[in-house]
Amino acid sequence: MVAILILAAGQGKRMVSDLPKILHPVGGKPMIHHVIDAALEVQTIEPSSQTVVIISPELKKETVQGGRAVHSALQTNPLGTGDAVKIGLNVLSEVPQTVLILYGDTPLLEANFLRAVIEHHKMHPAPCLTVVGMRPEIPGAYGRIVANEAGQINRIVEYRDASKEEREISLCNSGIMVADGALLKKLVLQISPQNEAGEYYLTDVVALARKEGIDSWVVELPVEGLLGVNTRIDLAAAEGIMQHRWRRRFMEQGVTLIDPKSTFFSYDTIIGKDVTISPNVTFGLGVTIGDNVRILPGCHIEKSTLGQGVTVGPFAHLREGVVLGDHVCIGNFVEVKSTTIGSYTKAKHLTYLGNATIGENVNIGAGTITCNHNGFVKSQTWIKDGAYIGSNSCLVAPVSIGLGAIVAAGSVVNTDIPDEALGIARQRQENKLKWATQFRARYK
Numbered sequence: 001m002v003a004i005l006i007l008a009a010g011q012g013k014r015m016v017s018d019l020p021k022i023l024h025p026v027g028g029k030p031m032i033h034h035v036i037d038a039a040l041e042v043q044t045i046e047p048s049s050q051t052v053v054i055i056s057p058e059l060k061k062e063t064v065q066g067g068r069a070v071h072s073a074l075q076t077n078p079l080g081t082g083d084a085v086k087i088g089l090n091v092l093s094e095v096p097q098t099v100l101i102l103y104g105d106t107p108l109l110e111a112n113f114l115r116a117v118i119e120h121h122k123m124h125p126a127p128c129l130t131v132v133g134m135r136p137e138i139p140g141a142y143g144r145i146v147a148n149e150a151g152q153i154n155r156i157v158e159y160r161d162a163s164k165e166e167r168e169i170s171l172c173n174s175g176i177m178v179a180d181g182a183l184l185k186k187l188v189l190q191i192s193p194q195n196e197a198g199e200y201y202l203t204d205v206v207a208l209a210r211k212e213g214i215d216s217w218v219v220e221l222p223v224e225g226l227l228g229v230n231t232r233i234d235l236a237a238a239e240g241i242m243q244h245r246w247r248r249r250f251m252e253q254g255v256t257l258i259d260p261k262s263t264f265f266s267y268d269t270i271i272g273k274d275v276t277i278s279p280n281v282t283f284g285l286g287v288t289i290g291d292n293v294r295i296l297p298g299c300h301i302e303k304s305t306l307g308q309g310v311t312v313g314p315f316a317h318l319r320e321g322v323v324l325g326d327h328v329c330i331g332n333f334v335e336v337k338s339t340t341i342g343s344y345t346k347a348k349h350l351t352y353l354g355n356a357t358i359g360e361n362v363n364i365g366a367g368t369i370t371c372n373h374n375g376f377v378k379s380q381t382w383i384k385d386g387a388y389i390g391s392n393s394c395l396v397a398p399v400s401i402g403l404g405a406i407v408a409a410g411s412v413v414n415t416d417i418p419d420e421a422l423g424i425a426r427q428r429q430e431n432k433l434k435w436a437t438q439f440r441a442r443y444k
Contacts, residue, residue, distance in 0.1 A: 002049040002118065003096035003181065004039045005088040008032055008064065008104030009056040009075040014231045020059055022104040024235055027242045028266035028285045031229060033066050034107035040068060041111035042100070042118070052091050053104065054084045080199025081175075082191040089185050096181040098122075101202070103175050105229045107238055113225050120219045121178040129183070129209055129216040131156065132176035134223045142172035143203060145218055153216040156203035160196050171218070173203060174226040183214065278313070290326070304336075307343070325360065338378075339370075342385065355397065356381040365391035365409065372397045384419070 012021025022032040036051065043049045051070040055061065061072040073091045075084050085101060100118060102109065121130035131153060133145045141159040144166050148154070156173050157166050179187075187205040195201060206216045229235050246269070247260040254273035257263050262279045269283045272291035281295050284302025289295075293306055296313030303320035309327040312318065316330050321338035324330065328341050331348030339353045342360035347353060349366035355378050356370050368389050370381040379397035383389065387401045390409030401407060402419035410426050417423035 001096045002046040004051040026107040031107040032104040081202035082200030101177045127180040127183040130178040132174045133218040144169040358383045359385035367392040
């Protein structure tokens with residue numbers, strides 16, 4: 001049995017935020033959910049394993065769990081990582097064979113990485129401890145690992161308690177640890193808060209194990225997957241690394257990114273093959289894109305589904321609840337929300353379409369607005385197959401435009417238009433001869 005403990009009760013004061021640190025999103029998903037999802041993926045090969053998240057009283061367990069199949073435990077007082085592990089172990093139904101300790105502010109962890117750490121731990125004679133080390137370019141305030149060339153750890157010293165010589169060590173503690181369950185449960189009870197912070201440091205178990213003749217080993221891994229987020233600067237760095245991963249993955253799957261660095265995805269973005277994405281495009285949550293789609297520069301798309309062969313942009317905004325059929329064209333400065341659009345329909349210029357159901361082969365002229373809100377409620381607009389909406393038209397919902405109907409340019413339509421009819425809703429034009437000359441003369 002493998003137990004995974006995720007320590008997530010830290011205060012996160014350096015984020016300077018009312019939102020708890022572990023709930024800050026990376027790629028549209030809270031950091032803690034990235035960690036939990038990686039842990040749950042590890043569980044798929046360890047069927048009897050359990051995951052426990054240790055949280056502070058300020059956090060609601062439902063928010064932290066996010067509907068995921070994990071347990072939670074409460075660390076009422078912030079007494080340090082050693083205390084958090086002790087609380088997490090007490091929640092488990094039995095003493096596990098192996099315990100993997102993670103942190104809720106490390107969103108870049110991946111399941112294959114964690115499985116490798118567990119396998120490395122099992123290579124050494126039991127009982128033992130395994131600590132994941134790294135060598136960041138700027139070690140900063142990370143704890144330092146004092147180890148020999150074979151990887152046996154002598155001790156781990158926290159930065160604030162380290163001497164000048166110890167701070168020169170480049171091998172840093174990532175915080176991730178694997179331990180034999182019975183050994184860990186025994187050692188955490190022996191930790192004492194004999195340090196500057198007055199906390200129970202989990203890292204003290206290494207020295208305690210050494211006193212009993214038990215080895216601790218370091219496995220050194222790349223920094224990228226181990227980045228902990230403590231500040232907004234760290235959060236931006238984590239976002240950058242995550243976006244780089246996703247850009248690479250999409251390009252490997254047959255997506256063309258004209259300028260990868262200016263394209264941003266969410267964790268749940270789904271894209272088909274032979275899709276071309278131009279610079280400065282952002283995908284919010286809940287986007288699914290079919291094959292052979294073109295996204296032109298400057299678009300923002302969220303909670304939308306795009307069919308095959310769709311063209312969007314430049315400078316289009318697809319908001320929540322948009323479904324575009326095959327070969328739809330949404331052009332420049334067009335905003336769409338809560339609208340379904342049938343195949344081969346076009347809205348190419350300066351248009352707002354909201355709370356509408358639009359059929360196939362419809363042409364939406366420039367400047368068209370579906371007036372869907374009266375200040376109190378939103379109403380629906382229906383535009384049936386083959387209709388033609390002239391430029392600068394306002395469709396005042398609720399209203400229906402019939403099959404093959406035409407709306408004359410400049411109309412304000414607030415009554416249904418039957419199939420194949422022409423709807424004209426504008427005042428008859430009157431020309432006053434010589435009026436312009438007389439007007440200018442008055443002002444001279």
